[in-house]
Amino acid sequence: MSDKNTPFLTIDHITKWYPHNDGRIHLFRSREKRSWVKAVDDVSLTMNRGEVLGIIGESGCGKSTLGRILVRLESPTSGDVLLGGRSTAQMLREDRKAFRKRVQIVFQNPFDTFTPRDTIQKILMRPLRNYGIGASDEERLAMCREALEAGGLHPTDEILKRYPHELSGGQLQRISIIRSMFFKPDLIIADEPVSMLDVSVRADIINMLLDLAKKNNTAVIFISHDIALTRYISDHIAVMYLGRVVEYGRTDDVIAGPRHPYTRVLISHCADVDPDQARDSLPITGEPPTPINPGPGCYFAPRCFMACEGCRAAYPGRVELENGHYVCCSCIREE
């Protein structure tokens, strides 16, 4: 349904502001005068089917909020997300169930993803029954068994009978991925899916997610603060700082040649496999500023080692580099 020119997913100037309670009464104050927490501020991104987009940034930079807006657990203050050229806000209004089937999310905390009162069998069967996937309960149960087996969870009969608190985080996260993948979604958002898990099982979970995504031609948005991991799995990387995308490009371009000072600092502080490798870590000072009424000027300017006078005047526009790589920094000239 989408032609060649429309990208599969377009995030179109998404903004999410939360009213900030600063203890004053706002009854008669205008929208402009109130203080707002700008969790996501004018984010625009595109991606193609079957791709993996990594979103990295420090905690509180709005990457999880962006993920929740994409699955419509929250609605944006302004802007829209287009899936195959169609507005998701409209899709949700017209056919909620159909939209939910196309966009899925894997949450950060696997221990709270399932209701503690139901067995895994009940949890897995419910969406299948709800959507009429499989002709009979026997067939659905066989599907669950097959999926669990393929996901390396055996003995399947034993797992199906268990309650969520009787399983490990890794097992639960696998089940969460399996359940989302029953729908063969077009887009899956992985919101720090392995950050609460043991290091030993992280690779397995990621591989399982990517394998299933590849099989179903699902686009994956991988939200993480782990640069090494994101680099390994994603095709493109977007770096977020205080609700804004500061740098975007192909993974190799961003990691090998970061241009934005924030990305450079992040990558320079990232641990390397080779401990002897000589690296200069770039300086970063100060606390991360609050997203309450930031600006004017570049949000990163107060902590930036490259900051100049021009940085504090207005938020810098995009500087386009090669291969769709772009940076929002006023100290960088176009090549």
Next chain:
Amino acid sequence: MTKIQKALRAIVSDKQLLFGLIGIAVLLLIILFQDVLETHDPYDYGPDSLAAPGINGHLLGTNKLGQDVYSMLIAGVSTSLKVALISSLISALIGILLGGAAGFLGGKVDMVLSELINVFMMIPTFFLELMIIAMFGNSITNVMIVIGLTSWASNAKLMRAQALSLRERTFVKSAIVMGETRPQILFNYIIPNGIFPVIANTTMGMSGAILTEASLSFLGLGDVNVISWGQMIYDGKSYITSAWWIATFAGIAIVLTVITFYMLGDGLNHVLNPKHISGGKK
């Protein structure tokens, strides 16, 4: 197997719950062996009027119509338990549904339902009960329904608070993403996970229901065709100086039963507390 063991350990660990459960078991046994325990037919007007305890085989004496007080007490157990169970079932059902819907759906629904809850918390319920019974007649069914309809507000408040916190949990968010409808989420996730405080509160509410039924009977608005402890006190109050046994033993029975239900409710409250379930000490 382990679940039964866990439940047993929880019961033994909480003295109040243990006391409450033993009390309920005794009451149920009395109902079960009612025919054996009764020495006389409690509805039978015997020849001995106002006989003192011990006279003519009347263990606890008789009332002015010659009915055996001891047998009436035994017959009153089932009345009290019936009133307690059915009225608190009605109150729990209304409370869970309205409270759950208010907390989970939020917005305008919450605003309207919260105000409704507040109204029912504020109005003098006993006066309302008196009015309704006076208007619709004083059968035991009416009494049970009226007690249920006027006591649901505290259950609704508890359930609403539970729903408010549960709807922010990841499993509710994930259910939304899995395409489940709001009624499905309410019945599959919110209510099963938030029901425990309501169960405890309802059990405590049972003691309130017994007292309310007794109070209504005492004011002459009980069901005269059914033997109840409240009715006995109402009948006995004019003989309190000459035949103290009519009202006194019924009063003691009410006190003991109310304490039993209260202990059970409080014990359940401790044991069903999530902190207790996770193994931590109080």
